[in-house]
Amino acid sequence: MIEKFECTRCGWCCKNLSNVKDFKPGFTNSYLIAPNKPNLFILPWEKQIFPKENVVITKIFFDLNNNLSIVLYYGLNTDCCPLIKDNSCSVHDNRALHCIIYPCPIGDFESLSRGIYGSHEVCEAELPINKLLEMFEIKDMGNSKFNYKPSVLAKKLYERYGVSFIYKTLMEMRVKKITEIMFKLESRGIIKLARKGIDVGQLMSQIKNSKKVDADDFIKEKTGIDLREMFSEKSIEAIKKVLES
Ligand code: SF4
Numbered sequence: 001m002i003e004k005f006e007c008t009r010c011g012w013c014c015k016n017l018s019n020v021k022d023f024k025p026g027f028t029n030s031y032l033i034a035p036n037k038p039n040l041f042i043l044p045w046e047k048q049i050f051p052k053e054n055v056v057i058t059k060i061f062f063d064l065n066n067n068l069s070i071v072l073y074y075g076l077n078t079d080c081c082p083l084i085k086d087n088s089c090s091v092h093d094n095r096a097l098h099c100i101i102y103p104c105p106i107g108d109f110e111s112l113s114r115g116i117y118g119s120h121e122v123c124e125a126e127l128p129i130n131k132l133l134e135m136f137e138i139k140d141m142g143n144s145k146f147n148y149k150p151s152v153l154a155k156k157l158y159e160r161y162g163v164s165f166i167y168k169t170l171m172e173m174r175v176k177k178i179t180e181i182m183f184k185l186e187s188r189g190i191i192k193l194a195r196k197g198i199d200v201g202q203l204m205s206q207i208k209n210s211k212k213v214d215a216d217d218f219i220k221e222k223t224g225i226d227l228r229e230m231f232s233e234k235s236i237e238a239i240k241k242v243l244e245s
């Protein structure tokens, strides 16, 4: 039986947005760059929820051809969210999707079978990983083995985490889609992505002085595709229908 996750609203996760110590700006993989420490993953259209002075860019693609920072995620310059007041979120009904998602324990929908992770050590309401695995009938955390189809696991995750699971999946799909489009634009010579191997110090000053554009606006301008529609009410309702069928 699937037990529904209930947040106790203890506020711990809002005050401890990142456990990364000794952060250094640089590449997070071969082409994604973190000029500032990633903590809360704020989507470009959500940044106005937070005080302007606290919002920084945390994940970008950098286009060397046009000296352009293409922002995938914003974040905060503090590990304690400025919007937490007396242990509760002061913008609860309007909070960022990443806040809603936590602590849904998956990577992305397409690779559900690659494993789930647990947040029991930091979230008092989350079950220990062995209990989660038992509940989802998964044998091994790092390499999830289960005797049913991934669509069944998706339904189970939806039953436990509700819409958080849907948003988590959509966030991952957005990153995949943007990356795919960036590579296509690069193969047509429209952009040239900075990649691991180039001088990080020099790149950081170039990024500081560069023009900035939000990834979703950039994609819309170049391809006409509006990735924000993935998060529309209509799209969420359609996904819910499938998961509830
Ligand atoms: S916006 Fe609200 S839920 Fe999100 S981190 Fe800040 S206080 Fe927490």
Ligand code: SF4
Pocket (backbone or CB within 6 Å): 006, 007, 008, 009, 010, 011, 012, 013, 014, 102, 103, 122, 123, 124, 125, 126
């Ligand atoms: S740590 Fe867990 S229980 Fe506490 S506010 Fe965050 S999600 Fe809710």
